[in-house]
Structure formats: C-alpha cells, structure tokens
Amino acid sequence: MMIIQPILLGIVEGLTEFLPVSSTGHLILAGALLGYDDSQWQVFDIVIQLGAILAIVVLYWRTFWAVLGGLLERRPTSWRFVRNILLAFLPAAVIGLALHKQIEALLSKPELVCVTLILGGIAILIIERLAKRQTIVGVADIPVKTTIGIGFFQCLAMVPGVSRSGATIMGALSLGVERRTAAEFSFFLAIPTMIGATALELVKNRHTLATPGAVGVPEIAIGFIVSFLVAILVVKAFVGIVTKHGFGPFAWYRIIAGSAALIWLINK
Template identity: 65%
Template sequence: MTELLVVIILGIVEGITEFLPVSSTGHLILAGELLGYDSARWATFNVVIQLGAILAIVVLYWRTFWAVGMGLLRWDPVSVRFVRNILIAFLPSAILGLLLIDRIEEMLGSPGIVAWALILGGIAILAIERWAKPGQVVGVAEIPLAKVVGVGLIQCLSMIPGVSRSGATILGALSLGVERRTAAEFSFFLAIPTMLGASTLGILKHREALMAQGGQELMYIALGFAVSFVVALVVVKWFIGLVGRSGFSPFAWYRIGAGIIALVWLGMR
C-alpha cells in the first residue's frame, strides 16, 4: 500500500472517529496494525491531523465562538462562564498529560489495550444510558463548577488508548446531570484546547524527527489534516442529530463488537 493511500485512510478514520464515543486514537492504532505500517513513524502524524477535526468544530460553531468573543469584550457573565468552564475542564488532562507523556506514548503501541478499552467502554456507555437520570443542565455556560471539574477529571481516562476522549467527556457529563446535546457540545468545545495542547506537545517532542523527514512528511500531515477536516464536518452534523433520536447505545454496541473482533484478530496473528 502506498504511503499516500495510508495518509488518506488515516485522515478519514480520524475525521469519522474524533467526536464519536469510539476512540479516534484507538482506531488509528488498530488501523496501523491492520495496514501493517510502522506506527512509531506515524505517531506524530496521528496527533497533528486531529487539528483538522478540531478546525471543523470551529467552522461549524463559529457563531457560538463569535458571540462568546464579543461577550468577553463586554465581560458578559454568560460568555465568561462559558470560557471558564472550558478552561477548568481542560486543566486536569493538561497537567496529567505533561507528567505522563512518556507512559502515554508507551501505551499507544499496544493494540491489545485498545481492544479491551473498546469493550469496557461500550459496557460503561450501556450502563450510563440505562441508569443515568435525564439531565437538567442545558447550555455549556450553565454547567455548575463542580460538574465541570468532574468532567475534566473523567477526561483524564481518555489517556488510555481506546477509552475515547469524546466518550469519556460526554458520558461523564451525562452521569453528572447534563442534558444530552449540551454534553455533546461541551465535549466538542473541550476538544479544542485539549487537542491543541496534545498536538503542540507532540510536535515539540518530535520536532527533530519531523524536520529530518523533510517536506514530504509535512505534505502528508497537510493532506491528512485536510481529509480529517472535511470528514469531521459531515460526521459532527450527523452525530448531533443521531444523539437526539437514538442516544449513545449504537456506539456502545459498535465498540463492543469492534473490540471483540480486534481481540480475535490479534490472537490469530
């Protein structure tokens, strides 16, 4: 398989899975095993192309970000609470990520961890869908500070490959009494500082390798970025509509099935 095709496939996988509760990192790791490429070489690529999916959120919700920005200039309480909630929820993963970056990168090379995390995460989603009470908190700015901190701490679980950052934050918010759509949008907005931080950290740590690989590697990153951006635009719109109709259980069953198939396949190699 040509490297160009690998780039396009990984961009599609990232765009589809970044905001669904199925783990984009886990799918990229399993894709690496399935396609048989050197996952260590593509590790930084996989992190940086996530910014393409993040840009899709900025484009889709530009009116929200514009309103918040204008509100901050007037020191509007709603805009201030919106930004405060995003930043506070981001802090736990930022601190833990800096402390554990080497350990996290070690786990990125383990598809077995991904498979088990997919299964256990699917079971957790089914449990929360069944027992969590309908959320009453509507609007990102209206989430109480204690619940914001709780979501931020829960997001740290997503450092385990296969857990899913979006899944952890969305289901964590639901379990804490946040309404479905608000939980999903809070997860989308929280992804912006989280993935910007992760990408910046990855680039700084591997900057020498990136520079040594030259212009072709940068071209691959640009292409993967563009593909993930376009795919994520479509997926996020679809996801918001699906959540309102069907909840999160379809993703839970997908995770369980994908995890079982991955375990069987890994065991047969």
C-alpha cells in the same frame, strides 16, 4: 511521499474524533491491521486531530463569535462559557504533562485498544441506563463542580481506546448534563486539549519530522485536510443521532469492533 496511508488515516480520524469510539484507538488499530509502523505515525496521529478540531470551529463559528462579543461586552454568560472550558481542560493538561512518557508507551499496544473499546461500550450501556435525570442545559450553565468533574473524566481517555469524547460525554451525562449539551461541551473542550497535545508533540519531535523517509509535513498536511472534511460531515449527523437515539448504537459498535479486532490480532 506516501499518499494512500495519510488519506486512509485522515478518514479514520475524521470519522471517529467526535464519536464516543476513540479516534486514537482506531488509528492504532488501523496501523496494526494495515501493517504500518506505529512508531513512525504517532506524531501524525496526534497532529491530524487538529483537522477535526478545525471542523468544530467552522461548524460552531457563530457560537464562538457570540462568546467573543460577549467577552468584550462583559456578559456573564460568555465568561462562564470560557471558564467552564478552561476548568475542564486543566486536569488533562496537568496529568498529561506528568504522565506523558507512560501514555506514549501505551500507544503501541493494539490489544489494549480492543479491550478498552469493549469495556467502554459496556460502560456506555450502563451509564445510559443508570444515569440520573439530566437537567443541565447549556455549556455556560454547567456548575463549576460539574465542569471539573468532567475534566477528570476526560483524563480516562489517556488510555488508548477509552475515547476522549466518550469519556467526557458519559461523564457529563452521569453528572446531570443533558445529551446535546454534553456532546457540544465535549466538542468545545477538544479545542484546547488537542491544541496542547499537538504543540507538545511537535516540540518534542521537531527534528524527526524533517528526517528523510520519516512521516513528515506533507503526509500530515494530507491527513489534516482529509480529517477536516470528513469531520464536518460526521459532527452534524452525530448531534442528530444522539439527540434522538442516545449513545447505545455507538456502545454496540465499540463492543463488536473491539471483539472482532481482538480476535484478528490473536489469530494473525
């Protein structure tokens, strides 16, 4: 069983899943920079994202508990909360199933990740400067039209390096959602999105996971645990940073990291 690789990739996943810097893109670049075979780690890269998702469930358990109680008591706010998450999830579910093979083919192109990291960083700087005044506060108070729009923004993240959290957060900001609400909505939307993506990968690759020499359940378990622990720390810090300083620091990181990785790939 391999140990170092799952730990390193679990750290990368936990650090980047909820930041607008693309966790999938970073995992692809990590594989390229460290010499891993991407084809062997694709299932691992997707499944360990559930570790980071579990961190959201743990950190926001009071929110989910309150929503569950509200559903049982038929509170409108709780029903709107669930409605918004499901509506925003639908575009990715439909388009992801339709274009699954094409999306999978993009996962082996680290140069594409570098370009999308750079372009995404530039886009964040532009949106931060030009986005209209954000007046929508609270996940349950996001209008249906805005919710669906955010769902389509999330579909941009099917291109590696774009960033699921980055696409949804920037989409929400451009549609008038306040920063903290945009970040938290992205967190909650990740739950059905990544559960669906993981289930699809596990069903499709259920036989290869048990193949001798392949990246299997033990490695995935290690990556899952590591990504969970790291994400717990990152999410708390992230919300504080964006509330006070916005998303500019992450935009510049994307531009610098993407440029450095692209130069390395071209010259290796």
